[in-house]
Amino acid sequence: MADEVILLDYWPSMFGMRTKMALAEKGVKYEYKETDPWLEYIDEVWSDAYTILPSDPYQKSQARFWADFIDKKFYDPSWKVWATMGEEHAAAKKELLEHFKTLETELGDKPYYGGEVFGYVDIALMGYYSWFKAMEKFGEFSIETEFPKLTTWTKRCLERESVVKALADSDRIIEYVNVMRKQFGAE
Amino acid sequence: MADEVILLDYWPSMFGMRTKMALAEKGVKYEYKETDPWLEYIDEVWSDAYTILPSDPYQKSQARFWADFIDKKFYDPSWKVWATMGEEHAAAKKELLEHFKTLETELGDKPYYGGEVFGYVDIALMGYYSWFKAMEKFGEFSIETEFPKLTTWTKRCLERESVVKALADSDRIIEYVNVMRKQFGAE
Numbered sequence: 001m002a003d004e005v006i007l008l009d010y011w012p013s014m015f016g017m018r019t020k021m022a023l024a025e026k027g028v029k030y031e032y033k034e035t036d037p038w039l040e041y042i043d044e045v046w047s048d049a050y051t052i053l054p055s056d057p058y059q060k061s062q063a064r065f066w067a068d069f070i071d072k073k074f075y076d077p078s079w080k081v082w083a084t085m086g087e088e089h090a091a092a093k094k095e096l097l098e099h100f101k102t103l104e105t106e107l108g109d110k111p112y113y114g115g116e117v118f119g120y121v122d123i124a125l126m127g128y129y130s131w132f133k134a135m136e137k138f139g140e141f142s143i144e145t146e147f148p149k150l151t152t153w154t155k156r157c158l159e160r161e162s163v164v165k166a167l168a169d170s171d172r173i174i175e176y177v178n179v180m181r182k183q184f185g186a187e
Numbered sequence: 188m189a190d191e192v193i194l195l196d197y198w199p200s201m202f203g204m205r206t207k208m209a210l211a212e213k214g215v216k217y218e219y220k221e222t223d224p225w226l227e228y229i230d231e232v233w234s235d236a237y238t239i240l241p242s243d244p245y246q247k248s249q250a251r252f253w254a255d256f257i258d259k260k261f262y263d264p265s266w267k268v269w270a271t272m273g274e275e276h277a278a279a280k281k282e283l284l285e286h287f288k289t290l291e292t293e294l295g296d297k298p299y300y301g302g303e304v305f306g307y308v309d310i311a312l313m314g315y316y317s318w319f320k321a322m323e324k325f326g327e328f329s330i331e332t333e334f335p336k337l338t339t340w341t342k343r344c345l346e347r348e349s350v351v352k353a354l355a356d357s358d359r360i361i362e363y364v365n366v367m368r369k370q371f372g373a374e
Contacts, residue, residue, distance in 0.1 A: 162211030
């Protein structure tokens with residue numbers, strides 16, 4: 001049994017609210033952490049091990065910039081490409097491909113976004129990897145064909161046990177997306 | 188620093204996948220738990236304290252039935268009532284009101300769904316409480332006017348510190364819903 005619990009949650013989640021009630025009723029002390037700045041929190045708590053965010057201030061601000069880009073720009077078309085139809089779908093696809101291109105250019109010939117080390121931006125973008133197949137299927141494009149550097153990078157990341165063990169099965173995501181598409185009226 | 192981490196997650200979440208990568212890179216051991224059977228897991232781990240699920244087999248199966256009702260029947264119209272328009276919205280509102288009525292009838296004159304104790308079904312339904320105001324606003328109905336027993340029950344639950352501290356602000360949920368409505372094209 002855990003001595004201390006860290007609850008990683010997203011604030012509007014009814015599951016999170018239930019969990020907080022249950023833990024409080026049990027008298028279990030826990031630390032509540034929003035999922036939004038999760039990785040920085042993890043870096044602070046386990047600061048003695050490998051560092052996710054670079055310590056250099058400039059590199060740190062760059063890493064934050066690209067992680068923000070992924071969540072604020074990339075995220076929106078990444079789900080609209082499978083959740084919408086017609087003009088909205090076409091606009092989402094166009095935007096998504098532009099963002100993939102931007103990410104391909106930013107990566108360039110570096111092994112990782114973090115340079116020589118697998119870091120903050122690599123984790124931020126690989127968090128979406130399980131969803132790539134759904135984006136390709138419903139967006140009708142191929143990452144392998146259009147973004148060779150990103151493709152090499154994903155293969156490099158997939159050599160890491162930490163990554164492979166974290167990812168959800170892409171086909172299970174597609175099944176999930178099919179259910180969501182029905183709910184959103186996108187088919 | 189926590190000796191052990193419990194990661195409560197929903198499997199398709201990219202945030203969860205990132206967190207798993209980060210913890211693995213750090214070499215932090217953690218227990219991964221799906222959010223779906225969350226409360227039963229909490230009951231098992233902290234079994235020495237207050238019990239959320241009743242121990243009596245019949246009451247336990249009843250509690251599971253109503254928690255299932257909430258997640259499988261109530262959930263769907265509870266978001267469609269703010270996320271859709273036209274006929275779909277009208278159907279969602281009708282269904283949601285029927286489910287509220289069913290829940291009002293099941294509660295009857297008991298202080299809690301768990302009888303004399305605040306339990307599994309109370310936590311399951313109060314997890315939605317922060318969303319009630321959004322449901323009422325976009326569904327154009329009043330829980331207080333139409334469901335007096337549920338209203339008394341919510342007030343009773345809100346006397347518990349465990350509940351008050353767990354809940355998100357209803358107005359913040361409405362702001363969040365307004366953003367989502369734009370994304371879903373519901374306005």
